[in-house]
Amino acid sequence: MIKVNDLHKGFNGEEILKGISTEFYKGKTNLIIGQSGSGKTVFLKCLLGLFTPEQGTIEYNRKAYSSLSQEAKRNLRTEMGMVFQGGALFDSMTVAENVMFPLRMFTNQKKDEMMERVDEVLKRVELDHAPHKYPAEISGGMQKRVAIARAIVNKPKYLFCDEPNSGLDPKTAILIDNLIQEITRENDITTVINTHDMNSVLEIGENIIFLQKGVLAWRGTNDEIFKTENEAVTDFVYSSDLFKKVREAQLKGL
Amino acid sequence: MKYLQDIGQYFIMIKNIFRRMTKASVLRQLIFKEIDDLMVNSLGIVVFISFFIGGVVTIQTALNLNNPLIPKSLIAFTARQSIILEFSPTFVSIIMAGKVGSYITSSIGTMRVMEQIDALEVMGINSANYLIFPKIIAMLFYPFVIAISMFMGIMGAYMAGVLGGFISGEAFLSGLQSDFIPFHLAYAFIKSFFFALILATVPAYHGYYMKGGALEVGQASTTSFVWTSVILIIVNYVLTQLLLS
Numbered sequence: 001m002i003k004v005n006d007l008h009k010g011f012n013g014e015e016i017l018k019g020i021s022t023e024f025y026k027g028k029t030n031l032i033i034g035q036s037g038s039g040k041t042v043f044l045k046c047l048l049g050l051f052t053p054e055q056g057t058i059e060y061n062r063k064a065y066s067s068l069s070q071e072a073k074r075n076l077r078t079e080m081g082m083v084f085q086g087g088a089l090f091d092s093m094t095v096a097e098n099v100m101f102p103l104r105m106f107t108n109q110k111k112d113e114m115m116e117r118v119d120e121v122l123k124r125v126e127l128d129h130a131p132h133k134y135p136a137e138i139s140g141g142m143q144k145r146v147a148i149a150r151a152i153v154n155k156p157k158y159l160f161c162d163e164p165n166s167g168l169d170p171k172t173a174i175l176i177d178n179l180i181q182e183i184t185r186e187n188d189i190t191t192v193i194n195t196h197d198m199n200s201v202l203e204i205g206e207n208i209i210f211l212q213k214g215v216l217a218w219r220g221t222n223d224e225i226f227k228t229e230n231e232a233v234t235d236f237v238y239s240s241d242l243f244k245k246v247r248e249a250q251l252k253g254l
Numbered sequence: 255m256k257y258l259q260d261i262g263q264y265f266i267m268i269k270n271i272f273r274r275m276t277k278a279s280v281l282r283q284l285i286f287k288e289i290d291d292l293m294v295n296s297l298g299i300v301v302f303i304s305f306f307i308g309g310v311v312t313i314q315t316a317l318n319l320n321n322p323l324i325p326k327s328l329i330a331f332t333a334r335q336s337i338i339l340e341f342s343p344t345f346v347s348i349i350m351a352g353k354v355g356s357y358i359t360s361s362i363g364t365m366r367v368m369e370q371i372d373a374l375e376v377m378g379i380n381s382a383n384y385l386i387f388p389k390i391i392a393m394l395f396y397p398f399v400i401a402i403s404m405f406m407g408i409m410g411a412y413m414a415g416v417l418g419g420f421i422s423g424e425a426f427l428s429g430l431q432s433d434f435i436p437f438h439l440a441y442a443f444i445k446s447f448f449f450a451l452i453l454a455t456v457p458a459y460h461g462y463y464m465k466g467g468a469l470e471v472g473q474a475s476t477t478s479f480v481w482t483s484v485i486l487i488i489v490n491y492v493l494t495q496l497l498l499s
Binding site for chain 1: 279370376378
C-alpha cells in the first residue's frame with residue numbers, strides 16, 4: 001500500500017501539487033485522472049522518487065520514503081516497475097534484452113535462469129513470438145506490452161503506469177488495461193495508473209482519484225464516478241460526445 | 255549567471271558519475287561497446303584526415319622554401335613539429351568533437367527525450383554512471399588514436415614530400431630526426447589525455463541535461479560541438495603555457 005500525506009510540489013515558484021493526501025491499495029488498480037496540467041505526471045514522478053516534494057510524505061508499506069537511507073531507497077526502487085507513456089524501451093536492445101535488463105542489473109542469476117524468466121513473462125504478455133525483434137520493428141501496442149513485461153520481470157511490489165494506452169487503438173487499449181489489471185491481481189501488487197482515458201476508468205478503475213489544478217477534487221470507484229454530483233468530475237467525465245449522450249440518456253431514465 | 259549554473263551542474267554531474275557504480279559485469283560490456291563506438295569507429299576518419307593534412311603541410315612548406323641556403327630537411331622538421339605539437343592532438347580533437355561529441359550528445363539526449371534515462375533512475379540505476387562512465391574509460395584510449403594520427407600524418411608528409419619530388423628520402427629522414435625533443439611527444443599525449451576527458455564529459459553534459467524533443471536534440475548537438483571546441487582551445491592554450499613555456 002502507498003499512503004500520501006499533504007504532498008506539495010512546485011517549480012519556479014509555481015505550486016503544482018497543493019497538499020494531496022490519499023491512499024493506493026494493494027491488489028487493486030488505482031487510477032489518477034484529471035485534465036492535462038492538473039499535476040498527474042508531477043504526482044506520479046513524486047511517487048517514483050524522480051521529484052522530491054517540498055512538503056508532505058509518501059509512505060511505502062508504512063515507511064516514509066524521505067526517512068529511508070540511500071541504500072533503502074535504492075532497494076525500494078528495485079521493487080518498483082514503471083511503464084512509461086512512450087514505453088522507454090532501449091532501442092539498441094532486442095525485446096528479450098529489454099525485458100532481461102532489470103534481471104541483469106539486480107540479480108546474480110545465470111543467463112539460462114534469466115532467459116527462463118524472460119520467456120515466462122513474454123508468454124504472459126503474449127509476446128513469446130518476438131523476443132529477437134527490436135523496438136523499432138514492433139507496433140506501439142507490442143512496445144507497451146514489452147514495457148509491461150520489463151516492469152514486472154523482477155516481481156515488483158509496486159507497478160506505475162503513465163498513460164499506458166495513449167496512442168493505441170481502442171481495442172488494443174482495452175487489452176493493455178485488462179492485462180495490467182490481471183497482472184495486478186495475479187501478483188497482488190499495488191498498481192498506480194496515470195490516465196485521462198475514460199475507457200480505462202470504466203474498465204479498471206477500482207480506486208480513482210481526480211486531480212484538479214493540483215488538488216485532489218474527488219475520490220471513488222468506477223461505479224461511483226458516474227453517479228457523483230461533483231461538478232469538476234462530471235465536466236471531465238462527460239466532456240466527450242459519447243459520454244454526454246450516455247449522461248443525457250441516464251437523466252431521461254433510458 | 256546561466257554559465258555559472260552550467261559550470262556548477264557540470265561538476266555535480268562529474269561527481270554523480272563516480273558516486274554509485276553499475277554492476278561490474280554490465281559495465282565491462284558497456285566499456286567494450288563504447289571503445290568500439292567511440293575509438294575504433296573513429297580510426298577511419300582520423301587516418302584519412304591525418305594522412306592528407308600531413309601531405310598538405312609538407313607541400314605548403316616545400317613551396318614556401320625558395321631560399322637555396324635553407325636545407326630541404328627543414329620541410330620534414332616542420333611537418334613533424336606541426337603534426338606532433340598541434341595538428342594531431344588539437345585539430346584531430348576538434349574533428350572528434352564533431353564526430354564523437356555529436357554522437358555522445360545525440361545518443362544521451364535521445365535517451366532523455368524518450369524517457370529512457372528516467373526508466374534507468376526508476377529502476378534504481380545511477381544513470382550518470384551507467385551512461386557516461388563507460389565513455390570516459392573508452393576515451394582513455396584516445397592517446398592511442400592520437401599516436402596513430404601522428405604516424406599517419408608523418409606518412410602522408412613523407413609520401414607527398416618524397417613522391418612529389420620536393421625532398422629526397424634521406425633528407426626527409428634526416429629532418430624528421432633533427433632536434434627532436436622527446437618531451438614534445440609527452441606534451442602531446444598529456445594534452446590528448448585532458449582532451450579525452452573533455453570530449454567524453456562536455457558532450458555528455460549537453461545530452462544528459464537537455465530538455466525538449468527531437469529538434470532540441472539537434473540543437474544540443476550543435477551547442478555541444480561549439481562548447482567542446484571552445485573548451486578544447488582554452489585548455490590547449492593553458493596546457494601549452496604550463497608545459498612548454
